[in-house]
Amino acid sequence: MNDQTPAPTRPLSTIHSGCRCRVVRLDGGPNMTQRLDSMGLRIGSIVNKVSNNPFRGPVVFRIDQTELAIGYGMASRIMVEEI
Amino acid sequence: MELREDMRILLMGNPNVGKSVVFNRLTGARVVTANYAGTTVEYTAGTVVYEGKHLNIIDVPGTYSLSPTCRAEEVAVEMFADGDLIINVANATNLERNLRFTLELMCQGKPMILALNLWDEARHKGIHIDVEALERELGIPVVPTVAVTAEGIRELIECLPQAALPPAWCSLKNGDIWKRVGEIINKVQRVTHRHHTWIDRLEDLSIKPLTGLPLALLVLAAAFTVIRFIGEGLIGHVFDPFFEEIYRPFIVKTVNYAFPSGMIHDLLLGTTPDFVESLGLLTTGIYVPVAMVLPYVFSFYMVLGFLEDFGYLPRFAVLVDTFMHRIGLHGFAIVPMILGLGCNVPGALATRILESTREKFIAGTLMAIAVPCMAQTAMIIGLVGPHGIAYVLLIYGILAVVALVIGTILNRLIPGYSPEIFLEVPSYHLPHFSTLMKKLWQRIRSFLMEAIPLVLVGILLMNLLFQLGVIAWLARVSRPVVVGLMGLPGEAVSSLVIGFLRKDVAVGMLEPLGMSVKQLVIACSVLSIYFPCVATFAVLVQELGVKLMLLASIIMVGTAIIVGTLLNLMLPELATVAPLASLTLLTAAF
The missing domain is CATH 3.40.50.300 (P-loop containing nucleotide triphosphate hydrolases)
Structure with a gap:
């Protein structure tokens, strides 16, 4: 990825397992933002994707030392760019 | 300061x-x-x-x-x-x-x-x-x-x-x-950097669906095998020999010496020599909780304690999340259910980790209906197991289907939606042996302290109800449902009455009725579904409130009658099968 073309912004739910990405936007209400914030996820955080589950199942990722499983719906409102 | x-x-x-x-x-x-x-x-x-x-x-x-x-x-x-x-x-x-x-x-x-x-x-x-x-x-x-x-x-x-x-x-x-x-x-x-260990790799393998689901099946199979092996081993080699050879001669001699015959003699020892059937305080009252249930409570909590402290349960919760949404819950609701397999009381309390009242209502109702506690399971294994372990699994299968159907219906009918899973997944830890043992002892102690008094009260009450003719009256009144719809003997109603106090004694009460395998399967399923025991009931009232619990109770009784009737109509007569044959039967069923 070179500097002229920044990585496209995609929902965390579509990222492949094993990829690293940075959070650029949270498309949720204050409740979601606050809940994620208390777990250490905020704009600018680096997230390592661990797994997806079939049939819109939960999305698992690691942020710092925390491994977190969240629903597909919330994961699709966390916008990230791969790094 | x-x-x-x-x-x-x-x-x-x-x-x-x-x-x-x-x-x-x-x-x-x-x-x-x-x-x-x-x-x-x-x-x-x-x-x-x-x-x-x-x-x-x-x-x-x-x-x-x-x-x-x-x-x-x-x-x-x-x-x-x-x-x-x-x-x-x-x-x-x-x-x-x-x-x-x-x-x-x-x-x-x-x-x-x-x-x-x-x-x-x-x-x-x-x-x-x-x-x-x-x-x-x-x-x-x-x-x-x-x-x-x-x-x-x-x-x-x-x-x-x-x-x-x-x-x-x-x-x-x-x-x-x-x-x-x-x-x-x-x-x-x-x-500082450190190399990945096998535990790190296992963490990832057990949460990714492709490897995690087969691993989950393996863990479940291993858990059940170990629980049964230890439970059966303890009963066959420790508790039964002790109760038959040391305890029985001792109490029979002592009681006969003090009260050669009469009411107190019968109350203490019962009228038959059988430990389960006699309904004596010192025979059934001690034998059922200690010799039949305790070994399984011990083995269940040993395995559960290990899985809990290792950190496996949250990973399991993530894997079953999609499925759990079909019954109006999210994956982490599996944890109260698993705790409920030991005893419904801590299971019902654990529903507090769920966010909404809707979820708590569904989880509490499903647990009361379809999650038999270890005391009940142990007695089912003791009573139905000799006819073939496949029938024990059949009862579990029936309960699982009932949970699925009721859960799906509740999910459709109750307004609102089920919140998504939001769960921190802990690192695996190799459990400390001493912590495991302390926890196991704590749980065993609370089982003994809570179960034995209730079992004794239950048996006392049962004797009283028999003497007063209440059971005979109840059998007559409930005849259309119990006999007519479910095809059970009228006296089975005594088991349903006592089931409100202790489910283990209730299953034991089925033994002297001389029922067929089919009737046993129906009775054990109905006994699990119709109502929780009094201790669980109290916790659920506290957690859900009187109104919701009333609604839950109606669902339970209704489900029990429907399931009992359907089983009576659909199940063929069942024959006693050998362990090997039950395996074939089970494979055929799938």
């Missing part, structure tokens, strides 16, 4: 940082602990002695912030308002996120101490924290602890008078808290 005896010292922190282990160490109490968020859903109070003063200390459920998202977290925030001194327990392996909560607490302006628990684990992971620098940065005392081995606990107690009011800069707004956390982390923490 000066310590007073009327002070309330609170242990607070993120979930699963070991607050309860610290609490047990500080107070000598025995609170059940496990490796996942939300093990503590109620607060527990104890005392710690410091220089002759008895100080109140309270183990508060874990919370990620002071804005609660479920009942257990609400409890934590309510408790916080009344606290005089806060011991903030933090996970040293995850300092950054834990410090966010520390700063949030500090902003509230109460005297605080920070305990950095899991200190040994942090060192293993190559995380170095400069404690003195952290104390300087925060302005409150910091004590590294390893609660499982009691390291640092003495220092923590001695530190209590030094608990300090947070410094003045602590009026940070939410956005600034992370900035401050970042600054502190930069100054006090250094992380």
Whole structure:
């Protein structure tokens, strides 16, 4: 990825397992933002994707030392760019 | 600060940082602990002695912030308002996120101490924290602890008078808290690289669906095999020989000597020599809870304790999440259900980790209907098992289908939606043997203390009801349903009556009725579905409220009648099968 073309912004739910990405936007209400914030996820955080589950199942990722499983719906409102 | 005896010292922190282990160490109490968020859903109070003063200390459920998202977290925030001194327990392996909560607490302006628990684990992971620098940065005392081995606990107690009011800069707004956390982390923490271990690899393998699902099946199969092997082994080699060869001659001799015949003799020993059928206080009353149920309670909690402390349950919860949504729950609701397999009471309490009333209602109702406790399971194995273990599995299969159907219906009918899973997945830990044993003993003790008195009361009551002719009357009244619809003998109603007190005695009451295998399967299923035992009922009323529990009760009784009738119509007559044949039968069924 070179500097002229920044990585496209995609929902965390579509990222492949094993990829690293940075959070650029949270498309949720204050409740979601606050809940994620208390777990250490905020704009600018680096997230390592661990797994997806079939049939819109939960999305698992690691942020710092925390491994977190969240629903597909919330994961699709966390916008990230791969790094 | 000066310590007073009327002070309330609170242990607070993120979930699963070991607050309860610290609490047990500080107070000598025995609170059940496990490796996942939300093990503590109620607060527990104890005392710690410091220089002759008895100080109140309270183990508060874990919370990620002071804005609660479920009942257990609400409890934590309510408790916080009344606290005089806060011991903030933090996970040293995850300092950054834990410090966010520390700063949030500090902003509230109460005297605080920070305990950095899991200190040994942090060192293993190559995380170095400069404690003195952290104390300087925060302005409150910091004590590294390893609660499982009691390291640092003495220092923590001695530190209590030094608990300090947070410094003045602590009026940070939410956005600034992370900035401050970042600054502190930069100054006090250094992380060195370390190689991945087999445990790290296992963590990933067991949560990715492709490898995780086969592993989950393997874990379940292994768990059931071990539970059955230990349970059966204990009964066959320890409890039965003891009860037959030592206990029976002893009590028969003693009772016959004291009361050669008459009412008291019959009350103590019953009228038949059979331990299960006699309904004597000293025969059935002791034999059922101790010789038939206890071995399985022991083996179940041993296996569960290991899985809990290893950290497997949250991973299992993630894997079953999609499926659980079909019945109106999310994956983590599987944890109360699994606890319910041991005893429905802690299972029902654990529904507090669920966010909405809707979820709690569905989970509580489904547990009462379809999750038989170990006491009940042990008796089903004892009674139905001899006809073929396939029939025991058939009963479980019936209950699973019922849970699925009722869950789907409730999910459709109850307004609202099921919240999504939001779950921290802990690292795996190899459990400490002594912690496992203490927890096992704690659970066994509470089983014995709660079960035996209720079993004795149940048997006493049963004798009374028989004498007064109440059972005969009930059998006549319920005849259209019990005999007409479910095809059971009228006397089976006695088992349904006693099932409200203890399900294990209730299953035992089926034995003298000389029922066919088909009737046994129907009776055991109905007995599980129709109503929870009184202890579970009380907890569910407390958790759901009278109104919802009334609704749940109607669903239970209705389901029991429908399922009993359908089974009576659909099941063919069943024959006793050998263990090997039951395996073939089971394979054929799939």
